[in-house]
Amino acid sequence: xxxxxxxxxxxxxxxxxxxxxxxxxxxxxxxxxxxxxxxxxxxxxxxxxxxxxxxxxxxxxxxxxxxxxxxxxxxxxxxxxxxxxxxxxxxxxxxxxxxxxxxxxxxxxx
Amino acid sequence: xxxxxxxxxxxxxxxxxxxxxxxxxxxxxxxxxxxxxxxxxxxxxxxxxxxxxxxxxxxxxxxxxxxxxxxxxxxxxxxxxxxxxxxxxxxxxxxxxxxxxxxxxxxxxxxxxxxxxxxxx
Numbered sequence: 001x002x003x004x005x006x007x008x009x010x011x012x013x014x015x016x017x018x019x020x021x022x023x024x025x026x027x028x029x030x031x032x033x034x035x036x037x038x039x040x041x042x043x044x045x046x047x048x049x050x051x052x053x054x055x056x057x058x059x060x061x062x063x064x065x066x067x068x069x070x071x072x073x074x075x076x077x078x079x080x081x082x083x084x085x086x087x088x089x090x091x092x093x094x095x096x097x098x099x100x101x102x103x104x105x106x107x108x109x110x
Numbered sequence: 111x112x113x114x115x116x117x118x119x120x121x122x123x124x125x126x127x128x129x130x131x132x133x134x135x136x137x138x139x140x141x142x143x144x145x146x147x148x149x150x151x152x153x154x155x156x157x158x159x160x161x162x163x164x165x166x167x168x169x170x171x172x173x174x175x176x177x178x179x180x181x182x183x184x185x186x187x188x189x190x191x192x193x194x195x196x197x198x199x200x201x202x203x204x205x206x207x208x209x210x211x212x213x214x215x216x217x218x219x220x221x222x223x224x225x226x227x228x229x230x231x
Contacts (some may be wrong), residue, residue: 001174036216038157045206045221046149046157052215089157091216097162097170099216101149104156 002026004092004102011108012080020105021072022090028071034093035073037066040104041086049088050075077107085109112136114207114222122201122229128194132207132222133187140165140185145210147218148181148192150203158203162210163190197229 003025012018022035029035036051048057050066053073063079073092077084090102118130132146139146148160161171163181171179175194183190194201204226208218 034214034216036218038218040157045208045223046218048217048219051217057217057219091159091218093214093216097168098172099147099159099162100172101157101159 002094002100004090004100006088006090006102006105008103009106009108011110012077012084014080014082014109016080017076017078018080018107019069019074019076020088020090020107021069021074022092022102023072024092029068029073029092031068033073035066035068036091037064037073037075038089038091039084039086040089046089080107080109082109112209112220114209114220116205116207116222116225118225118227120226120228122197122227123231124198124229125196128192128197128201128227128229130192130205130207130225130227131189132191133189134209135188137209137220138185139183139188139190143212145213146181146183146190147208147210149206149208149218151206151224152200152203160192160194160205199229201227202229203227 005023037049038046040046054066066075113135145162147162178195180193204224206224208221211219
């Protein structure tokens with residue numbers, strides 16, 4: 001089964017920039033996987049940040065941006081704020097109506 | 111405002127069938143453009159997509175769960191449901207229902223608050 005891999009954790013200073021990545025256990029991520037990104041704070045429902053590679057969801061600050069970097073999808077937080085401390089998940093469309101969530105990245109702002 | 115609300119037993123015995131319902135308000139399940147998903151998160155682990163259903167009844171499932179999962183829709187009640195058979199402790203998780211606003215966007219724009227299901231005797 002395909003595994004979608006993310007860094008387990010990242011630490012970023014307030015005001016700093018961090019780039020999270022989303023890769024495949026075999027193969028390269030491309031726009032045809034329609035990568036999306038979610039922010040999930042414990043106790044709350046996940047929130048869409050980005051869908052179809054780089055479309056920012058309504059209400060999402062422009063400090064969140066996404067792209068394809070090399071063979072992975074990437075989410076960049078520019079000017080990190082304290083309330084960006086959360087878990088971040090990518091989701092890839094595998095075809096046939098099937099989605100796979102990434103392993104998730106815990107971002108700490110300190 | 112679209113709202114989703116999960117409901118169902120919080121405790122299920124091993125080998126039995128887990129059954130959950132998601133009630134949708136603010137949108138019609140039969141409107142035709144949205145897909146209706148189930149997603150779960152075991153404690154201390156990541157999110158896992160379980161499957162989805164489209165109004166017409168077409169479904170797709172996580173291959174690792176496909177043999178045990180059934181998702182159905184009741185348009186008269188504006189609800190969709192999840193059944194997961196032969197459960198084990200590994201199925202203990204927070205279960206979420208979510209709307210995918212349009213096909214192949216990966217945009218699960220509205221979620222329920224989640225319901226915790228524990229598998230234990």
